[in-house]
Amino acid sequence: MTKAAIGYRVREQRKRLGLTQAGLARELGISASYLNLIEANKRAVGGKLVNKLARSLNLDVEVLTGAAEQRLRDDLSELPMDPVFRHVSLERNFADEVVARNPEWARMMLTLYRAYLDGNQALAVLSDRLNRDPWLQASVHRMLTHITTIRSTAEILVETEQLDDSQRDRFQNVLHSESARLTEAAQQMVSFFELQNTTNPSVAAAEQVDEFIIGHRNYFPGLEDAGRHLRRELDHLDRRNIDGALAEFLAAELDVRIDNISPERAAATDFTNQARFDPGSRVLSFLANSPPTTRRFQMARTAAELTFADTL
Numbered sequence: 001m002t003k004a005a006i007g008y009r010v011r012e013q014r015k016r017l018g019l020t021q022a023g024l025a026r027e028l029g030i031s032a033s034y035l036n037l038i039e040a041n042k043r044a045v046g047g048k049l050v051n052k053l054a055r056s057l058n059l060d061v062e063v064l065t066g067a068a069e070q071r072l073r074d075d076l077s078e079l080p081m082d083p084v085f086r087h088v089s090l091e092r093n094f095a096d097e098v099v100a101r102n103p104e105w106a107r108m109m110l111t112l113y114r115a116y117l118d119g120n121q122a123l124a125v126l127s128d129r130l131n132r133d134p135w136l137q138a139s140v141h142r143m144l145t146h147i148t149t150i151r152s153t154a155e156i157l158v159e160t161e162q163l164d165d166s167q168r169d170r171f172q173n174v175l176h177s178e179s180a181r182l183t184e185a186a187q188q189m190v191s192f193f194e195l196q197n198t199t200n201p202s203v204a205a206a207e208q209v210d211e212f213i214i215g216h217r218n219y220f221p222g223l224e225d226a227g228r229h230l231r232r233e234l235d236h237l238d239r240r241n242i243d244g245a246l247a248e249f250l251a252a253e254l255d256v257r258i259d260n261i262s263p264e265r266a267a268a269t270d271f272t273n274q275a276r277f278d279p280g281s282r283v284l285s286f287l288a289n290s291p292p293t294t295r296r297f298q299m300a301r302t303a304a305e306l307t308f309a310d311t312l
Contacts, residue, residue, distance in 0.1 A: 006050075007041040008101055009064055013057040014039075028052050073099045074293055076106050079113060081274070081291060083263075126193070139189050146182035150175060226308040230300075243292070246299040250284065254306050258299075259285045277302050 014024055021039070025032040028049065037043040045053065054061045077095035079085060091097075099106045153174045157163070163171070233253075234245040250256040256277075266287055270276055274290035275298040277283070284302050286295055305312060 006045050006065060007039050007043075008097060009059075010035075010045075010053060010057065011039040012101060013059060013064075017057065019056075024056060027056050072103060072106055072110070075110055078291060078294065079109070081289065082113075084116075136189075136192070139185055139192075143182060143185045143189070146178050146185065149178045150182065153178070222311045226304065226311050230304060230307065243296055243299070246296065246303060250299060250303055254282075254303065256282050256284055256302060256306070259283050260288045261285050262288045273298065 014021070021035050022032045025035040028035065029052075030049070034043065038045055050061060050065060053059075054064045057064065073095045076098060080088060080090055095106070098109075153171050157168065157171050157175075234242060234249060237245040237248050239245070247258055250258070271285075271287060274287045274294050276285045277298075278285070284299065286298070
């Protein structure tokens with residue numbers, strides 16, 4: 001946790017409890033001016049003082065330091081990497097400030113962003129299906145044929161004055177039958193799209209995963225053992241440089257090569273979280289502008305998935 005986020009959290013919780021700076025400083029055994037520097041993000045906090053602050057503010061140490069919300073900040077800090085935000089200028093510690101002041105706002109922004117990604121992904125998938133799916137292509141062609149027939153028949157009925165009763169009846173029957181066929185084709189297509197989009201993938205899946213993890217108290221023995229085993233392997237390679245150790249482990253133990261691809265020559269739909277692993281060529285590709293945290297996570301994820309597939 002950065003000193004900025006701790007400072008904001010201390011100030012917000014102190015005000016929430018109705019404490020003055022002088023009163024809290026006396027309880028902590030520090031000067032009011034030093035506490036003011038902490039809240040103004042001009043002093044780092046660590047050691048025993050963190051524990052004292054947590055007790056005085058009725059907060060768990062993990063909540064005060066923000067360790068429980070590290071992933072939330074990491075996810076939020078990666079938002080500006082999306083090209084849609086290329087014209088937005090943010091301070092480097094904006095994620096710390098937002099999460100420290102109001103984590104629910106941070107979750108709301110991420111939920112909206114995921115909904116935006118889901119919409120784009122759904123649109124790309126449907127566009128691809130329209131271009132590739134024979135049934136959809138035939139359905140669109142069939143609907144266009146029915147529409148063309150209906151329009152031509154309607155023009156004949158409106159513009160042709162010299163039609164006897166039998167001719168008029170025949171054209172009206174054509175209108176009736178073609179309208180029924182058009183309605184049936186449209187209903188089939190609507191049913192198809194409803195089946196493909198019954199839920200919001202990101203939000204619904206995230207909620208289910210959260211409930212599952214909380215239900216197991218975030219402890220899975222098999223995964224813990226696998227994690228310790230992988231960590232020992234990485235420490236054996238280079239415990240001071242986790243990124244280098246991961247890359248070396250992938251290359252030496254799993255025959256996986258790391259590659260960087262510029263965003264200009266990358267198809268966005270081929271990448272998930274700015275990374276792509278091809279099992280055939282065993283190449284883990286990253287967008288060249290992907291942040292270090294994303295690279296580290298995706299390398300660790302690939303190593304874990306290939307090493308502990310049965311456990312996972």
